[in-house]
Amino acid sequence: TYNQLILFWCSEPKHFDGFQEWPDGYVRFIYRVEEKNAQRHLSGWAMRNTNNHNCQILKKSCLGVVVCARNCTLTDGTRLQLRPAICDKARQKQQKKVCPNCNSALELIPCRGHSGYPVTNFWRLDGKAIFFQAKGVHDHPRPESKSETEARRSAIKKQVSSSHLSQKKRLLESETRRCLDSNGHFNNIHHLSCMEGPEKFSNVTDNGFPIPAQSYPAFQNTDPYKATYDSASFQGETASPFQKYPNPRIFLPRPGGYEFGVPSYLSSSSYPPFYKDLTNTPVDTDPLNLTGPQYNGNTLNAYDKNFDSRHHRLKVLGKTGYGDRSDHGPIQANTNPPYFSGEYPCRYGSNLSPAAPALQTVITTTTKVSYQAYKPSVVKYSDNVCNIKNPQNCTRIEENISGTVHPEIKVQEDCDVVKAALLYQHDPGPTKSEQVDTYQYGPNPGNNYSEHEGQSFRFESGEY
DNA sequence: AGATGCGGGCGGA
DNA sequence: TCCGCCCGCATCT
Numbered sequence: 001t002y003n004q005l006i007l008f009w010c011s012e013p014k015h016f017d018g019f020q021e022w023p024d025g026y027v028r029f030i031y032r033v034e035e036k037n038a039q040r041h042l043s044g045w046a047m048r049n050t051n052n053h054n055c056q057i058l059k060k061s062c063l064g065v066v067v068c069a070r071n072c073t074l075t076d077g078t079r080l081q082l083r084p085a086i087c088d089k090a091r092q093k094q095q096k097k098v099c100p101n102c103n104s105a106l107e108l109i110p111c112r113g114h115s116g117y118p119v120t121n122f123w124r125l126d127g128k129a130i131f132f133q134a135k136g137v138h139d140h141p142r143p144e145s146k147s148e149t150e151a152r153r154s155a156i157k158k159q160v161s162s163s164h165l166s167q168k169k170r171l172l173e174s175e176t177r178r179c180l181d182s183n184g185h186f187n188n189i190h191h192l193s194c195m196e197g198p199e200k201f202s203n204v205t206d207n208g209f210p211i212p213a214q215s216y217p218a219f220q221n222t223d224p225y226k227a228t229y230d231s232a233s234f235q236g237e238t239a240s241p242f243q244k245y246p247n248p249r250i251f252l253p254r255p256g257g258y259e260f261g262v263p264s265y266l267s268s269s270s271y272p273p274f275y276k277d278l279t280n281t282p283v284d285t286d287p288l289n290l291t292g293p294q295y296n297g298n299t300l301n302a303y304d305k306n307f308d309s310r311h312h313r314l315k316v317l318g319k320t321g322y323g324d325r326s327d328h329g330p331i332q333a334n335t336n337p338p339y340f341s342g343e344y345p346c347r348y349g350s351n352l353s354p355a356a357p358a359l360q361t362v363i364t365t366t367t368k369v370s371y372q373a374y375k376p377s378v379v380k381y382s383d384n385v386c387n388i389k390n391p392q393n394c395t396r397i398e399e400n401i402s403g404t405v406h407p408e409i410k411v412q413e414d415c416d417v418v419k420a421a422l423l424y425q426h427d428p429g430p431t432k433s434e435q436v437d438t439y440q441y442g443p444n445p446g447n448n449y450s451e452h453e454g455q456s457f458r459f460e461s462g463e464y
Numbered sequence: 465a466g467a468t469g470c471g472g473g474c475g476g477a
Numbered sequence: 478t479c480c481g482c483c484c485g486c487a488t489c490t
Contacts, residue, residue: 051471085467
């Protein structure tokens with residue numbers, strides 16, 4: 001398997017995952033560059049861009065979910081779970097609004113699924129593939145998905161627009177009649193009152209009253225677990241009290257707050273390190289393993305963690321599943337909250353068994369990839385496509401762009417890096433072992449995906 | 465108006 | 478040094 005891993009790590013992605021709208025846990029996926037959702041770095045979770053000072057890796061952190069402070073039950077038995085506005089200002093405005101169902105305050109449940117911090121997602125374009133890596137297990141309900149939010153908005157807009165028009169028309173006619181009736185002729189004095197009707201009506205509509213069920217545009221993703229709305233309401237941009245969860249993933253408040261612990265199945269050995277030396281120290285899952293040399297890095301440190309470390313390159317490596325070192329601390333033992341509903345496979349654990357390595361595509365920071373690469377152009381091996389401001393980011397020879405131009409060379413270098421990393425791993429220093437990434441490679445069992453092509457490439461994790 | 469990205473900068477660990 | 482996060486700016490829908 002060692003050779004297999006090396007082989008895999010040194011190869012171009014030979015299989016891709018179907019887009020995962022609700023990635024959860026310490027997972028990693030590889031999408032085709034043609035995958036629109038991946039290109040847009042979309043996620044069902046409300047993720048906001050977070051500055052990791054790394055021009056090659058886009059990092060996003062979860063904003064959590066907005067719920068009714070009183071956790072009221074909607075008419076359909078579900079609970080309000082709004083999508084937090086991504087824009088800070090918009091989110092502040094959103095939080096000032098009230099529950100459309102019970103008028104109590106709205107509450108933003110922050111995500112603390114990654115060592116007490118928000119779950120983070122990392123994206124990197126690698127010429128021929130878009131690599132995705134997630135850190136953390138969402139400890140809150142799913143918010144309304146982006147597509148649902150957009151669909152609802154457009155539906156509401158449409159509805160408001162049409163009702164506004166029809167109401168306006170109706171009211172105008174009615175007022176006209178009234179005016180005419182009361183005065184026997186049209187009276188301009190009534191203009192003001194005549195014009196208020198429509199506005200008031202629209203406000204009412206905007207404040208949470210359900211709009212008759214209607215169909216929404218088809219979403220790009222048909223996640224069977226995602227919440228759907230069959231009606232819409234909102235306060236400006238807030239609530240849709242009619243979420244429906246065709247799945248058991250309905251948020252249920254936990255005693256003492258929203259802190260779900262880690263599902264038991266997540267806390268036990270699931271992702272044994274491929275290199276057992278790493279087992280002692282829960283390693284930090286390194287997204288795309290962007291772990292690597294720091295941008296000032298003079299040394300090749302293939303697993304110098306971080307997808308999110310600042311200014312470094314990525315590299316495609318292979319990796320086995322480990323838990324994130326710091327991911328275990330704050331997470332408490334859990335009683336299998338309904339939210340997880342057993343849909344969450346073990347993706348990491350503190351007790352890792354060396355027997356079940358999960359296939360990992362590790363991207364070290366030695367890869368010279370920048371978002372410019374998204375523009376099918378210049379990504380050229382050894383060229384500084386990173387950015388002019390940080391030339392140091394783009395000069396390393398270990399750079400690798402998945403053979404965009406010189407695959408053969410890249411492969412070799414990748415292998416070199418892999419080897420270096422492996423050597424290092426076999427000789428774990430007291431400081432960096434946790435930086436080794438340990439991710440499940442592949443979609444969550446609970447998620448739907450359809451275009452796997454090379455699942456045979458996936459190493460057994462022993463968990464599935 | 466918001467979603468998204470980028471990147472400067474700050475502060476804690 | 479790493480990382481979370483705030484903030485402003487720019488672009489796009």
